[in-house]
Amino acid sequence: MPDTRTRLRAAVLLTGLLVLAAALIGAVLAGASDLGWQRVLAELWAQVIGGRSPLSAREAAIVWQLRVPRVLLAGIVGAALAVSGATFQGVFRNPLADPYLLGAAAGAGMAATLVVVLAPAVTGWVVGPLPLAAFAGALGGVGLSWLVGRSAGRGTSTLLLAGVAVASFLTAVQTFAQQLNTDTIRQVYTWMLGGLTVSGWREVAIAVPYVAVAAVVLCLSARLLDVLALGDAEAASLGLRPGRIRLVVLAAASLATAAAVSVSGLIGFVGIVVPHVVRLLAGASYRVVIPLSLIGGAAFLVLADQLARTIMPGELPLGVVTAFTGAPFFAWILRSSRRGLS
Amino acid sequence: MFRRFAPLLALLLVLTGCATRPPETSAAPPDTEGAFPVTVAAPGAPAVTLDRQPQRIVSLSPSATETLFALGAGPQVVAVDSASDYPAQAPHTQLSGLNPDPEAIAAYHPDLVVVYADPTGLADALAKIGTKTLVMPDAKTLDDAYAQFQALGKATGHQAEGESLARQTRDDIDKVVADTRKPARPLSYYWELDPTYYSATSATFIGQVLTRFGLTDIADGTDPKANGGYPQLSAERILQANPDLVFLADSKCCGQSAQTVAARPGWNTLTAVQRNQVIALDDDIASRWSPRIVELVRTVADAVAKAGA
Numbered sequence: 001m002p003d004t005r006t007r008l009r010a011a012v013l014l015t016g017l018l019v020l021a022a023a024l025i026g027a028v029l030a031g032a033s034d035l036g037w038q039r040v041l042a043e044l045w046a047q048v049i050g051g052r053s054p055l056s057a058r059e060a061a062i063v064w065q066l067r068v069p070r071v072l073l074a075g076i077v078g079a080a081l082a083v084s085g086a087t088f089q090g091v092f093r094n095p096l097a098d099p100y101l102l103g104a105a106a107g108a109g110m111a112a113t114l115v116v117v118l119a120p121a122v123t124g125w126v127v128g129p130l131p132l133a134a135f136a137g138a139l140g141g142v143g144l145s146w147l148v149g150r151s152a153g154r155g156t157s158t159l160l161l162a163g164v165a166v167a168s169f170l171t172a173v174q175t176f177a178q179q180l181n182t183d184t185i186r187q188v189y190t191w192m193l194g195g196l197t198v199s200g201w202r203e204v205a206i207a208v209p210y211v212a213v214a215a216v217v218l219c220l221s222a223r224l225l226d227v228l229a230l231g232d233a234e235a236a237s238l239g240l241r242p243g244r245i246r247l248v249v250l251a252a253a254s255l256a257t258a259a260a261v262s263v264s265g266l267i268g269f270v271g272i273v274v275p276h277v278v279r280l281l282a283g284a285s286y287r288v289v290i291p292l293s294l295i296g297g298a299a300f301l302v303l304a305d306q307l308a309r310t311i312m313p314g315e316l317p318l319g320v321v322t323a324f325t326g327a328p329f330f331a332w333i334l335r336s337s338r339r340g341l342s
Numbered sequence: 343m344f345r346r347f348a349p350l351l352a353l354l355l356v357l358t359g360c361a362t363r364p365p366e367t368s369a370a371p372p373d374t375e376g377a378f379p380v381t382v383a384a385p386g387a388p389a390v391t392l393d394r395q396p397q398r399i400v401s402l403s404p405s406a407t408e409t410l411f412a413l414g415a416g417p418q419v420v421a422v423d424s425a426s427d428y429p430a431q432a433p434h435t436q437l438s439g440l441n442p443d444p445e446a447i448a449a450y451h452p453d454l455v456v457v458y459a460d461p462t463g464l465a466d467a468l469a470k471i472g473t474k475t476l477v478m479p480d481a482k483t484l485d486d487a488y489a490q491f492q493a494l495g496k497a498t499g500h501q502a503e504g505e506s507l508a509r510q511t512r513d514d515i516d517k518v519v520a521d522t523r524k525p526a527r528p529l530s531y532y533w534e535l536d537p538t539y540y541s542a543t544s545a546t547f548i549g550q551v552l553t554r555f556g557l558t559d560i561a562d563g564t565d566p567k568a569n570g571g572y573p574q575l576s577a578e579r580i581l582q583a584n585p586d587l588v589f590l591a592d593s594k595c596c597g598q599s600a601q602t603v604a605a606r607p608g609w610n611t612l613t614a615v616q617r618n619q620v621i622a623l624d625d626d627i628a629s630r631w632s633p634r635i636v637e638l639v640r641t642v643a644d645a646v647a648k649a650g651a
Contacts, residue, residue, distance in 0.1 A: 033582035058581055061608035066577045069607070190538050197538050197576055200607035315539075315574040 012282050016295035020075070023302040027071040032309045033062055069201045074305040075298035076204065077196070077264045078274075080211045080256035082297020083218055085271030086278070086289050087253040090225045091246050092160060098271040102163035104254060106170035107141020108134040108261045113174045113188045117181045134191075134265075138258035141170055146250070194267035194319040196305055203263040210259035217252040218290050225249065225286035267301070269322040273330045274300055280333055300326065380501075382493045385486045387477035388465075395499035396454035396474075400447055402439035403458040406478045407432055408632035409491055410456070412507055415498040421450040428626065428634075444468055454497065481547050481631035488512055490631065507633060514636045519554045522643040525650025530558045531587040532580055532614070537596050539575045546571040547631060548591075551639060555646045560585050581608050586649055588614040589642070591629060593622040621645045 028044070029037035039054045043063055046053035053060065088097040100106075111133040142163075149162035178188065224245050227235045232242040257271075278292045301318075304325060308316045383389035400421045401407040407426035410419055422432045423439035437446055439457060444467035447455060455468055455475045465475035476497055481487040488508035495504015531552060533542045542548050544559040545566035552559065559566070560583035561573055592598045600620040604610055614620050623641060627634050 031578050032576040033578040035582070058584060058608070058611035061611045062578050062581045065608035066581065190536065190540075195538070197574060202607075309576055309578070312568070312573075315576050317574075 009282075009288050012288065013291060013295070016292055016299070020295050020299040020302070023299045023306075024071060024075065027074070027302050027306045028063070028068055030306070030310065031062075031067045032315075033059075035059055035062065065200060069204045070196050070199050070305070070309075071302055073196055073199045073204050073207065073263060074301045076207050076211050077260040077267065078270055078297040078299070078301025078304075079215065079294040080207070080260040080297070081267065081270040082274035082278075082293040082300070083215060083290060084253035084257045084260075085297075086275035086286070086293040087218055087225070087249050088271070089275055090229060090286055090289075091250055091253075092157075093229065094157075094160060095276070096272070097160065100257075100266070100268065100271065101160065101167070102254070103141030103145040103166040103170060104138040104257045104261065105141075105266050106167035106174070107137035107139070107144070108258070109137070109188070109192060109266065110170040110174040110177075111137025111140070112191055113177050116188055117177045132262065135258045135262035137170075138261050139254060141166060142250070142254040142257075144170075191265040193317040194265035195308070195315065195317055196264055197315050199263065207259045207263045211256050214252040214256035214259075215294055218249060218256075219294075221245065221249050221252075222286040222290040225290070229284070229286070264318070267319045267322055269319070269326050270297055270301055273326050277330060277333050378499070380496050382476065382497045384476070384478045384490045384493050386479050386482070390474050390476050390497070392454065392474055392497055396452075396497070398450065398452045399454045399456065399498065400437070400450050400452040401426060401432075401456045402437060402442055402447075403456055403478055404428070404439075404626070405458065405481075405630040405632045406456040406490075406494060408630060408634060409494050409507075410498065412633040413491070413495050413498065413500045413503045415494070415500050418498060420452065421447075428632075444471075448473070456494070483547065483550055484512070484515065484635075486547075487631040487635065491633070511633055511636060515551075515554075515639050518636070518639050518643045522555060522647055523650060524556055525646065528556060528558055529586040529646065529649055530560050530583065531589060532560050532575075532583070532585040533589045534592055534598065535572065536592045537598055537602075539577060539580065540572060541575050543567070543569075543571045543573065548628065551635070552589075552642060555642060557587070557646065577606070577608070581612065584612055585614050586617075586619060587645055588612070588620040589628070589645075590620065590622045591625050594625040598622065617649070619645065619649045 029040050035055065039059075040063055043053045043055045043060060045051060047064075055063065085098045088101065089095055091097075115133040145159065145163040145166045148166055149159035152158050152162060174188075224240065227238055227240055228242060228245060235242045235245075260267075274297045275289060275293045278289050278296050282288045282292055301322070304321045305318055307325065308318045308321045311321075378395055379391055379393045381389050381391045395418075397418055399410065399415065399419045401410055401419055402423040404423070404426040407419070407422045408428055410416060411429050411432060416429075416431065420433060421435045421437060423437045423442075424435065425439055426432055426434065435450075437443075442457060442462065442464050444464060447464075447468065448471055452468075452473050455464070455473055456478055457464060457475060458478055458480065460475065460477050465477070468475050476493075478490050478494070481490060488511060491508040491511065492501075492504040495501050495507065533548060533552070535541060541561040542559075543561045543563075543566035544550065544553050545562075549559050549561075549566070549571070560580065561575060563573070588603060590598045590600075590603070599622050600615075600618070603620050604615045609615055621641065623638065627638050
């Protein structure tokens with residue numbers, strides 16, 4: 001019996017990986033500029049196997065310096081947001097928890113705004129202090145929520161409420177700073193919309209280590225999350241320390257969120273919906289939900305970013321695309337799974 | 343909620359901006375010609391009837407502020423908004439043109455308020471205290487800008503100056519365009535509004551100015567009016583279009599320069615970067631429909647002449 005279940009899990013994971021691979025390859029072959037997928041394929045062939053590439057130096061730069069890092073970054077950001085969402089939902093046993101709830105987004109937004117307002121001249125979006133500030137702000141927001149929640153008492157709902165209070169306060173600080181300097185409001189808004197328009201290898205290099213560390217920690221903790229899902233008393237009776245586990249996995253998930261936010265701005269929806277879809281399709285065990293959220297989040301954001309890049313002559317904000325495409329899909333999954341259950 | 347309005351707000355901010363530079367026009371003595379009452383309107387804005395020459399003007403539009411001072415109506419201006427930073431002698435205040443507060447404006451006892459948009463019912467609020475509100479919306483064409491010069495002249499009792507300013511600006515621009523040698527082959531350009539590659543198509547005010555030089559805009563898709571004329575381009579598209587000229591209207595706001603552009607991934611392959619044809623503009627001059635548009639036209643002309651040579 002456990003053997004069948006293991007095999008089933010392996011099959012589901014394998015399917016996820018295949019979907020992700022297809023999404024990645026498709027996204028590299030087709031992009032905003034019309035290079036022709038056959039020519040890009042020939043370029044990939046020439047680079048990997050050897051031979052002549054049909055692409056000019058500028059076209060090759062488009063593929064290798066813009067498109068490939070952007071596709072990878074979409075995957076990394078999507079994986080980070082989805083796995084963080086799954087973790088937050090598990091830790092708080094609250095299906096509505098997501099990476100942005102505990103002040104991560106508000107903290108990042110506030111820090112980014114302060115940098116833009118206080119040091120407008122040095123804010124080159126691409127290489128400037130904005131991502132770093134967002135990163136620090138996201139961690140600070142979650143940390144503050146945790147401190148406030150801990151001092152207020154135990155229990156997951158206390159922490160969530162603390163997160164709401166902290167997020168409101170940080171958002172107020174951000175709005176106040178914006179009002180003091182309306183000239184720079186635009187930059188902040190662009191960032192708040194989220195997107196990967198300005199991204200390259202540098203951003204990939206910024207995000208990869210943090211997301212990788214968080215992903216390893218969370219995958220290793222998946223079994224503990226399963227125990228935690230039974231309840232704190234049950235976990236304690238098995239010799240685990242629920243408080244400590246929560247702290248570790250929350251730190252890992254916040255780290256992944258902060259890394260994602262710092263390179264992509266605010267992209268909603270992924271963190272809350274992908275884990276739910278995974279759960280509906282593959283069951284609630286975290287040993288499946290965590291890795292599948294990583295894979296599914298990556299595939300989802302790669303596809304969403306592909307739409308953002310190619311659907312219109314201009315770019316669409318990625319946050320708009322994720323909600324636009326994700327919400328109906330989610331509703332459909334929800335509906336068909338309910339029908340199957342009843 | 344604000345996310346939905348962000349692009350709109352962003353657009354508004356693009357069209358306003360901030361600036362410093364010595365004044366170009368000498369203040370003409372205020373004349374009393376032009377019989378009041380007068381009725382004036384900018385293209386696309388409601389008409390306003392003024393019973394007598396306004397003596398206390400509040401300007402909440404940087405473009406209007408520049409125009410008022412160029413007309414010689416400067417002595418009548420008692421307050422300008424926080425984004426109006428040119429000319430230097432304008433009476434700067436913390437008033438907001440983006441989110442105007444009728445009570446704060448009323449504190450200056452204006453008899454005329456000039457704004458670039460009135461989505462919040464400012465005109466109605468000010469009418470209650472007997473103040474007229476003149477809306478000077480974003481100019482869509484150079485002709486709109488000239489019409490605004492004339493309307494502001496007429497409204498402030500400087501009708502002759504308004505007309506001559508419009509004529510002079512038109513003549514200057516026409517002359518600069520005519521004097522610029524047309525390049526042997528058509529040149530293309532990318533107009534950068536911010537470092538996330540928001541751009542302007544040829545359907546916009548600025549696009550129309552550049553079209554006069556025979557340039558083609560890489561932001562034009564199948565429909566230049568798409569995305570309100572201010573689409574966000576992807577780096578891929580920009581690289582593939584390979585513009586001959588890159589104009590940076592984000593040098594002051596966002597610290598962009600020929601160096602930062604050259605350092606972007608893949609951008610070193612662009613013709614504009616390789617031939618040193620990346621032009622950092624003054625953000626404010628590049629985003630206002632004021633008499634200083636002539637300066638912008640000259641800068642563009644120089645760049646075109648150099649690139650076409």
